[in-house]
Amino acid sequence: MSIHIHDLISNIGKVSHREEIERSGLDPHLALLRVWQAERLAHTYADLLDLPRYRYACLFFLEDIYAARDFSQRDHDLETMYEFMRRFVPDAVSRPAALTIKLHRMTEVLDRKLLDVLVNQLGVTDSITVEQYAEGYRRCDNYRERVEQIDAIIEICEHIDGIVRNPITGPALSIAKRPLRGAGYGEVVTFLERGYDSFKRMHGSRHFRKTLQEREMSILDRFYANDPDPFRVEMSLRPAPEEASTRS
Numbered sequence: 001m002s003i004h005i006h007d008l009i010s011n012i013g014k015v016s017h018r019e020e021i022e023r024s025g026l027d028p029h030l031a032l033l034r035v036w037q038a039e040r041l042a043h044t045y046a047d048l049l050d051l052p053r054y055r056y057a058c059l060f061f062l063e064d065i066y067a068a069r070d071f072s073q074r075d076h077d078l079e080t081m082y083e084f085m086r087r088f089v090p091d092a093v094s095r096p097a098a099l100t101i102k103l104h105r106m107t108e109v110l111d112r113k114l115l116d117v118l119v120n121q122l123g124v125t126d127s128i129t130v131e132q133y134a135e136g137y138r139r140c141d142n143y144r145e146r147v148e149q150i151d152a153i154i155e156i157c158e159h160i161d162g163i164v165r166n167p168i169t170g171p172a173l174s175i176a177k178r179p180l181r182g183a184g185y186g187e188v189v190t191f192l193e194r195g196y197d198s199f200k201r202m203h204g205s206r207h208f209r210k211t212l213q214e215r216e217m218s219i220l221d222r223f224y225a226n227d228p229d230p231f232r233v234e235m236s237l238r239p240a241p242e243e244a245s246t247r248s
Helices: 006-013 029-045 052-064 072-085 089-119 130-140 144-165 169-182 188-204 204-223
Strands: none
Touching: 029 089, 052 188, 052 204, 072 089, 072 188, 089 130, 089 144, 130 144, 130 204, 144 188, 144 204, 188 204
16 A cells, blocks of 8 residues: 555645534533543553553543544544545545544434433433443444444554554655644644554554454443443453553
8 A cells, every 4th residue: 555645745735724614512411421431431441541552542532532522523624634635545545534434423323312312211311320321222222333333443443553554654644734734624633643643652453453342342242131230341351461561
């Protein structure tokens, strides 16, 4: 895979200026759900957060993908950037942006359906219990869509891993960020830089992906099995001792 670096340099200044969209901020109940989910993820992956090799990738997901923030402007800008960049770079390079857009849309639909059940059927007001959250999943009855959501996350990780391994990606990002910031896309540039840097620090995301997929699928299956402790982390799924020092 090679980036058409000359085309990118020649055309990056042609990117359209950032378009402001109307934002109303997060609904308070949706913000409550997002905070709860972020805290749950931090608990589930506390062991990876403690390892220098994986800490920044975990923080990228916690702060840039699943945080309790209104990402509508950034996602709009990311879509604009994707449509621009796909003309000059191979699909393998621009695809993570497309997948991220798809993931955010999918997550928005799933979370709003879950939120409707939590608030209007289970009586959630200003706090969420594990029991309510698990029951909400079961009542939504969208197991297949939740599996697709997990698969989308894994696919994004795989593609970012491939991009990070390409020696041209770093210089291309450095070249592009100044004109992009000048056109108003600073939030997107920061998002791309944080994603690139966090995966570069891992020196390979295979274990990260495997751990994420195994744990999230186990939790999902426990929801539907009415397990009273769905978020427990099985010892067999914890990182092997040598992961703490290997290429960190």
